Amino acid sequence: VKPGMTNKVNGLMGHHTSRRGDGKRFRCGEGRMKILVIGSGGREHALAWKIAQSSRVDKVVVAPGNGGICRSFDCADVGTDDVGGLVSLAEGGGFDLVVVGPEGPLVQGLADALAEKRIRVFGPSRRAAEIEGSKRFAKEFMARHGIPTAAFDAAGSPEAARKIVRRLGVPVVVKADGLAAGKGVVVAGTLAEADTAIAAMMVEKVFGKAADCVVIEECLRGREASFMAVTDGTSILPLETAQDHKRVGDGDTGPNTGGMGAFSPAPGIGRALFAEVQETVLKKAVAGLQKEGRPFLGVLYAGLMLTAAGPRVLEFNARFGDPETQPVLMRLESDLVDLMSAAVDGSLARSKAVWKSDPAVCVVAAAKGYPARPETGQTIEGLDEAARWPQTVVFHGGTRAASGGAIVTSGGRVLGVTSLGKDLAEARQRAYGAIAQIRYDGMHYRHDIGLLSRGEAE
Helix, strand or coil: CCCCCECCCHHHCCCCCCECCCCCECCCCCCCEEEEEEECCHHHHHHHHHHCCCCCEEEEEEEECCCCHHHHCEEECCCCCCHHHHHHHHHHHCCCEEEECCHHHHHCCHHHHHHHCCCCEECCCHHHHHHHHCHHHHHHHHHHHCCCECCEEEECCHHHHHHHHHHHCCCEEEEECCCCCCCCEEEECCHHHHHHHHHHHHHCCCCHHHHCCEEEEECCCCEEEEEEEEECCCCEEECCCEEECCEEECCCEEEECCCCEEEECCCCCCHHHHHHHHHHHHHHHHHHHHHCCCCCCEEEEEEEEEECCEEEEEEEECCCCCCCHHHHHHHECCCHHHHHHHHHHCCHHHCCCCECCCCEEEEEEECCCCCCCCCCCCECECHHHHHCCCCEEEEECCEEECHHHCEEECCCEEEEEEEECCCHHHHHHHHHHHHCCCECCCCECCCCCCCCCECECC
């Protein structure tokens, strides 16, 4: 058991359990709930933070958590890839609801394993999560169901991939088919860059088996936006929009990352465009998955390019986005547990979400060497000072607790400093003011998160 963490199962048993004396489970809403959040990143910190605000919730436990999460919540030392251990934890801990944060355990079938034990879970089945687990499946699924996306082809060998590049022409996007922690995408402006990306993925195996197949697609131009919707497999409840910043450097320069920051709402999305995305992308995807025997329960994420010809899907994710979840949940007035419970119960059509009008900005502080070779173990200072900024929360991603109460870096994306403001300028001012209080060796972050015209600097 790690310092500050509970025992895997037994340490959780002294609290409210979801079982009656007759062995039957409470239905959510009959009493105070005990909720297990799976994951260890900034997204899971934000989920636990928001879930804990619910009047329905008595206790939140996170597995495995991180240095910041475990300051505020009990953490169980079970890894996200340990499906059997997570099922045992959920079953033995008497949880009313399990919320799965990252894509890995969903693609491995965690939701299926929990459902087999009659444990309520917010997250899609393995078959439904394939919409994120395989880029090739996602693109072919979109083609089958008329969901707008870029022209593409898939290849199982470097030779075939190079031929597709020359047929489509540059610029072109090269994507690893499987999960690659948000880094398996290269936008190649020249044939040489495309060939280098193909070699790295398919010959050097920098992403392992995730790139046994690659997807090659045309490079779309426009503005990116992230749409997320809660769904029970039939109805959808759209969440507020966000805009992510994928590249590591200011002005969208450098390699792609898992996300260097986000802000909400995304700019320039009026009611008509918002409605169009619901109808042509999210509803079509949910209906298509249902039709193919892959009903999707959880959060469906669509990463879009808003082109001159209309919105086009860049990718689907089978869970809340990271870091988009941080600013979006900062703006959510409604009880998140109510929304998730309605999805699990199949009654989402009767639910509504209420939002703060104030925008939110999340700035990610990254580790030295991120995204190529992040260095870890650096002591982080200034966290308490940063948290004192108004309407600001410092969500932890890649951190762990060290001896003497210190918090040190343990991953590439270390923190997500997230602030609300009366307008975007105030939200940015608060987020950047707070992140300026934080120090560790090699810390770096973008200075243009939330700027509506790129090229400006903080």
